[in-house]
Amino acid sequence: MTTFQLILFAITAFFAYQVYKHVNSLEDGDTKPRPFDDGGIESDIKEFTPKTIYTVKELIAQADEAYEKGELDKALMILREANYQKPYDAEILYKIGFILYKQEDYQNAIEALEDALKGDDQDPAIYALMASSYRAQGNLPQASRMIQKALDLENDNAVYHFNYANILQDLGHLEDAIEEYKKALKLDETLEAAKEEIEKLQGELKY
Numbered sequence: 001m002t003t004f005q006l007i008l009f010a011i012t013a014f015f016a017y018q019v020y021k022h023v024n025s026l027e028d029g030d031t032k033p034r035p036f037d038d039g040g041i042e043s044d045i046k047e048f049t050p051k052t053i054y055t056v057k058e059l060i061a062q063a064d065e066a067y068e069k070g071e072l073d074k075a076l077m078i079l080r081e082a083n084y085q086k087p088y089d090a091e092i093l094y095k096i097g098f099i100l101y102k103q104e105d106y107q108n109a110i111e112a113l114e115d116a117l118k119g120d121d122q123d124p125a126i127y128a129l130m131a132s133s134y135r136a137q138g139n140l141p142q143a144s145r146m147i148q149k150a151l152d153l154e155n156d157n158a159v160y161h162f163n164y165a166n167i168l169q170d171l172g173h174l175e176d177a178i179e180e181y182k183k184a185l186k187l188d189e190t191l192e193a194a195k196e197e198i199e200k201l202q203g204e205l206k207y
Contacts, residue, residue, distance in 0.1 A: 090120035158188035
């Protein structure tokens with residue numbers, strides 16, 4: 001017997017039992033209401049019925065799992081369902097923006113992150129990802145503004161200083177870029193990429 005047939009059987013048995021109780025109560029002359037008793041049929045119906053509605057928390061967990069497996073399109077679809085249930089949630093929209101960035105869909109990533117800021121405009125990670133997205137588009141002035149906002153909120157983040165240095169280097173501000181790389185290296189001595197960029201730029205400037 002299939003699951004669908006079991007569900008139909010359970011529902012039919014449930015209503016038959018209720019009719020039987022009702023007839024007996026009429027014969028006994030008992031018209032007082034009785035406590036609901038389904039004989040355990042309701043729990044059987046729930047057991048056979050697949051769960052199709054998930055909470056936002058469950059959806060986020062599913063999206064994270066899909067992302068870890070490299071299933072970016074699936075993760076994005078799940079996150080969009082979560083966003084439908086809970087609009088302007090900064091965490092959900094940041095994750096959407098991050099996946100779109102990974103897929104090189106920079107404009108849609110920026111739009112998702114703009115909505116994320118409506119949910120939380122004090123999260124430096126949102127501004128940092130927007131900066132990376134604008135930089136990827138070649139919009140360096142806007143990228144610079146976004147990373148500076150991230151640094152205003154979290155100035156002790158080595159990665160943000162490193163990203164700002166990259167943008168400054170793209171803009172041709174090499175000396176300023178060196179200073180930002182040095183700040184990044186001071187915050188994280190293991191940041192080898194910052195050391196390499198400093199040496200490269202100092203060579204170009206003939207320090």
